Amino acid sequence: MEKRGLSFLQKTCFLGVIGLVLAFVFACSDDKDKNGGSPYDPNQPVKLTTFYPDSGGMSTNVIIEGENFGTDPSNVRVYYNKKQAAVVSAKGDKLYVITPRLPGDTCVISVVVGKDSLSFDNTFEYTSVTRVTTIAGNPSVNEQIDGTLISAGFYDPRFVAIDGEDNIFVCEFSDHPALRRINMEKNEVTTTKKEGSWVGGSPNAPAVDSDGKVLMIPMDAGLTFYEFDPERLWDGKKFEIMAAEDSKPFTSQWKHGVTACQIDKMMYYRSYAGELIKFDPNTKKAWLVAENVASGADGWAVFSPNHPELLYMSFREFRYIGIYNILTNEFKPYSGYGQTVGHQDGDVKDAIFGEIQQICFDLDGNLFVADKGNHCIRKISPEGVVSTVVGIPGKSGYKDGDPEVAMFNSPTGVAVDSEGTIYIADRENNCIRRLSIE
Numbered sequence: 001m002e003k004r005g006l007s008f009l010q011k012t013c014f015l016g017v018i019g020l021v022l023a024f025v026f027a028c029s030d031d032k033d034k035n036g037g038s039p040y041d042p043n044q045p046v047k048l049t050t051f052y053p054d055s056g057g058m059s060t061n062v063i064i065e066g067e068n069f070g071t072d073p074s075n076v077r078v079y080y081n082k083k084q085a086a087v088v089s090a091k092g093d094k095l096y097v098i099t100p101r102l103p104g105d106t107c108v109i110s111v112v113v114g115k116d117s118l119s120f121d122n123t124f125e126y127t128s129v130t131r132v133t134t135i136a137g138n139p140s141v142n143e144q145i146d147g148t149l150i151s152a153g154f155y156d157p158r159f160v161a162i163d164g165e166d167n168i169f170v171c172e173f174s175d176h177p178a179l180r181r182i183n184m185e186k187n188e189v190t191t192t193k194k195e196g197s198w199v200g201g202s203p204n205a206p207a208v209d210s211d212g213k214v215l216m217i218p219m220d221a222g223l224t225f226y227e228f229d230p231e232r233l234w235d236g237k238k239f240e241i242m243a244a245e246d247s248k249p250f251t252s253q254w255k256h257g258v259t260a261c262q263i264d265k266m267m268y269y270r271s272y273a274g275e276l277i278k279f280d281p282n283t284k285k286a287w288l289v290a291e292n293v294a295s296g297a298d299g300w301a302v303f304s305p306n307h308p309e310l311l312y313m314s315f316r317e318f319r320y321i322g323i324y325n326i327l328t329n330e331f332k333p334y335s336g337y338g339q340t341v342g343h344q345d346g347d348v349k350d351a352i353f354g355e356i357q358q359i360c361f362d363l364d365g366n367l368f369v370a371d372k373g374n375h376c377i378r379k380i381s382p383e384g385v386v387s388t389v390v391g392i393p394g395k396s397g398y399k400d401g402d403p404e405v406a407m408f409n410s411p412t413g414v415a416v417d418s419e420g421t422i423y424i425a426d427r428e429n430n431c432i433r434r435l436s437i438e
Contacts, residue, residue, distance in 0.1 A: 040070025164212025
């Protein structure tokens with residue numbers, strides 16, 4: 001008979017049962033040693049003995065055994081590599097902790113009590129779970145329909161942005177340009193700005209300002225942008241940037257993405273002609289930062305959270321990603337440069353892309369790339385390794401599920417929320433998909 005592995009639901013239930021058992025054992029130990037737990041003694045050393053289990057995923061319950069942990073969990077810090085874990089209970093010689101989300105594949109567990117800091121020699125093996133689901137839209141519906149997540153429809157959803165409150169914004173392009181807003185808590189999709197009310201062409205990839213509050217949308221043509229402020233109930237306001245007196249002239253024609261800089265609080269974008277431009281979101285004054293940055297290509301941009309001076313840019317026609325340092329004014333190719341159309345993972349220097357469009361970072365410094373030409377989502381790690389996170393390279397389709405089976409049809413937009421969940425504009429499927437990595 002064929003043997004099959006545990007399903008995602010079975011694994012989740014199994015981990016939950018294990019957690020309850022561990023909690024029960026720990027509670028019994030508390031009962032048994034109710035009067036024997038000793039507070040932390042700074043004059044005595046903290047010792048580590050063992051921990052169990054030695055593997056698991058997010059929210060796996062782990063018991064750490066040792067000496068002189070004390071009885072105040074707020075005085076104890078436990079880390080899986082650099083990610084801090086929740087300490088539920090401390091009982092002298094035992095700690096009950098909960099595994100944090102995505103601390104790394106191989107984790108060194110360290111314990112800090114008072115001024116004492118110790119680490120285990122053996123490691124905890126973290127198992128991540130990746131799944132794709134559809135949160136709104138339907139491949140069989142090619143129409144803008146407001147309503148609940150399950151009943152809503154989209155028409156050519158191209159790009160995605162997420163604000164500081166985790167509102168999800170979707171720009172629909174083509175013949176029926178619109179801005180849609182998804183509120184997961186309220187289970188609703190609404191149209192913030194409808195077709196026929198735009199000036200300056202079609203809306204491109206949006207982004208919030210450096211405060212994570214006001215949404216900015218670049219329009220195709222010239223100097224035109226729109227801003228949507230929650231304090232004005234998301235009522236769209238058109239504005240045009242103007243060259244500052246101390247700036248060189250620029251045309252700003254054909255702009256496809258904008259992004260906020262945490263260093264100078266400016267908004268940055270690049271035009272088709274290769275002009276890198278920044279503007280003040282308050283005064284709307286703008287400056288030409290650089291010229292001839294991959295001229296002749298549509299492009300999208302995002303700043304690195306780990307190195308906020310580095311602006312990463314994708315170039316659709318040239319199929320590569322470059323980096324511009326706003327402090328040194330240096331530009332260099334990063335990944336895919338000089339390659340032909342195709343698909344290849346590996347080192348950034350050797351990676352090959354199809355048609356790359358919107359890009360975004362998570363808080364850990366992973367760069368996610370919407371590879372429309374390959375119908376998949378790619379990831380570039382901080383160490384410079386390119387991988388295919390989800391989607392079957394070169395094969396279009398529609399299917400939710402695990403990474404090995406999930407399918408997309410020309411994904412063009414990608415954004416990450418505060419929890420690290422990735423949202424994808426699956427253009428030809430007229431859906432917004434969610435990629436959860438836990």
